[in-house]
Amino acid sequence: MRSRDLWALCCLCGLVLSGCAHAEDEPSGAEPSRTQDLQGTTTPAEPRAQSTLPVPDPTPEPPEPTRASDPSWDPASIHVLVNRQNPLDPVDYTPDDLVELEVRTTVGGPLYLREESAQALDEMFSEAADQGVVLAVTSAYRSFDGQARVYSDRHQHLGTEATDEFAARPGYSEHQTGLAVDVISIENPECIHGDCFDRTPEFAWVQENSAGYGFVIRYPEGAEHITGFGYEPWHLRYVGPETAAEVAKEDLTLEEYWDQPAAPDYDEPEPDLDLLRGERAGAQHQGVVTWED
Numbered sequence: 001m002r003s004r005d006l007w008a009l010c011c012l013c014g015l016v017l018s019g020c021a022h023a024e025d026e027p028s029g030a031e032p033s034r035t036q037d038l039q040g041t042t043t044p045a046e047p048r049a050q051s052t053l054p055v056p057d058p059t060p061e062p063p064e065p066t067r068a069s070d071p072s073w074d075p076a077s078i079h080v081l082v083n084r085q086n087p088l089d090p091v092d093y094t095p096d097d098l099v100e101l102e103v104r105t106t107v108g109g110p111l112y113l114r115e116e117s118a119q120a121l122d123e124m125f126s127e128a129a130d131q132g133v134v135l136a137v138t139s140a141y142r143s144f145d146g147q148a149r150v151y152s153d154r155h156q157h158l159g160t161e162a163t164d165e166f167a168a169r170p171g172y173s174e175h176q177t178g179l180a181v182d183v184i185s186i187e188n189p190e191c192i193h194g195d196c197f198d199r200t201p202e203f204a205w206v207q208e209n210s211a212g213y214g215f216v217i218r219y220p221e222g223a224e225h226i227t228g229f230g231y232e233p234w235h236l237r238y239v240g241p242e243t244a245a246e247v248a249k250e251d252l253t254l255e256e257y258w259d260q261p262a263a264p265d266y267d268e269p270e271p272d273l274d275l276l277r278g279e280r281a282g283a284q285h286q287g288v289v290t291w292e293d
């Protein structure tokens, strides 16, 4: 009986050892490995990252810097771009909301701006007056006919090159939008023609405060190669307070602010004289125009 006990003990140890060996071959858990098929054969593992993980988005581009406005070619927009490369369209555009200015002017007859810009100008002049600064307007809205008359008169005597220096061709003047105004200092009569307006206290006030009312100094010094106009400290263009604040803060022309090409020259070397002297020639020039930008 002793030998049979020994035999049974040996069988038991064999089973235990066999079970241990089997346990090392099988992974723990009842589910088969994802790399084994139902027949137990092993298939190559697929790259997990490509098949199961979401593809990360490419590094996002930094957002475009936002600006208060974009340029418009709608003549009725307060952000319409008008320069030697961008005439009004239609070229004889007339605003439909012109109102007579109630501020001080240097001309005998009425002057007009579009309603929004006229109201802003009125508020600006009132605030200036409250601070002891007296401003006056010498030119505001000009019609296509009025600009054609001025240009044609000059052109007959001076020719194209000289006339282009002093007068915008009709359809190319910001004054035709009803959003541009020429401001002077009547307290300094020696500057009434604008030549030294930028050395007056009135100009200093305008430079400091006009953006808050939506006006920019449209033709700054040293930007003729961009705007097509020499320095005109008196010429203000209404674009709204948000845009004007950004333009003034960064000391830009509208062309630069709106990321538009420079406009130093007209495409056509000569103006359309038939247009100037044709049916438009009979137009009556209204008011006194000191500058014809």
Ligand SMILES: [Zn+2]
Residues within 6 Å of the ligand: 139, 175, 180, 181, 182, 234, 235, 236, 291, 293
């Ligand atoms: Zn002007």
